[in-house]
Amino acid sequence: MTDRKAQLVDELIRHTGELARAGLTPATSSNFSARLDDSRCVITVSGRDKGRLTPDDFMDVDMDGKPVEPGRVSSAETLLHTQIYRLRPEASAVLHTHSLAQTLLSMRHERAGYIELAGYELLKALHGIKTHDARVRVPVVPNSQDMPALCAAIEPAFADEPFWGYLIAGHGLYAWGRDLAEARRHLDAFEFLLTAEMTKLGFRA
Ligand SMILES: CSCCC(=O)C(=O)COP(=O)(O)O
Ligand SMILES: [Zn+2]
Secondary structure: OOHHHHHHHHHHHHHHHHHHHOOOOHHHOOEEEEEOOOOEEEEEEOOOOOOOOOHHHEEEEEOOOOEOOOOOOEOOOHHHHHHHHHHOOOOOEEEEEOOHHHHHHHHHOOOOOEEEEEOOHHHHHOOOOOOOOOEEEEEEEOOOOOHHHHHHHHHHHHHOOOOOEEEEOOOEEEEEEOOHHHHHHHHHHHHHHHHHHHHHOOOOO
């Protein structure tokens, strides 16, 4: 393993541990990746407990989601990661979690196709947002076990202005950033903002 890859994997393990302890990765759910170069990323192996990852729980895949070394199975949602890397060349890390707020609010907004977040100071944690007086639409797509279908459902959103995350209804959040620290900041901001919206609507976590 190169020094850079080992450092990325160490940082991913630190973030996944923190997210697991915060209750965002229940029951082996969630998956995490970082871009290695234009043609490969490192991603979690499918089905592992995301609160107890070691370097052996990561593997390389190409940008079509194919394992670089055959023999291990990457995340069932690998294609959603590689789609983001292909369509957003600036993305360097992709984080996917399954919190209660992400799960419940996405179900509630599935028919609308988006959740609008407005008026929150914390919107400024999203790259490019300079004021609380902004409206950010988080796309919501229906869940599916068919990953190419899920990729096709979210693909039109990538034609719009920059955005840093989307929801899969009843499932969870995908968030990314220009580096791993920014991806984590975006994920934390979405989680806070979705929890605020959930509380406003009278849901209880
Ligand atoms: C038990 S979680 C169901 C699958 C899922 O949504 C997920 O995020 C984890 O899948 P993976 O293959 O990446 O472990
Ligand atoms: Zn998932």
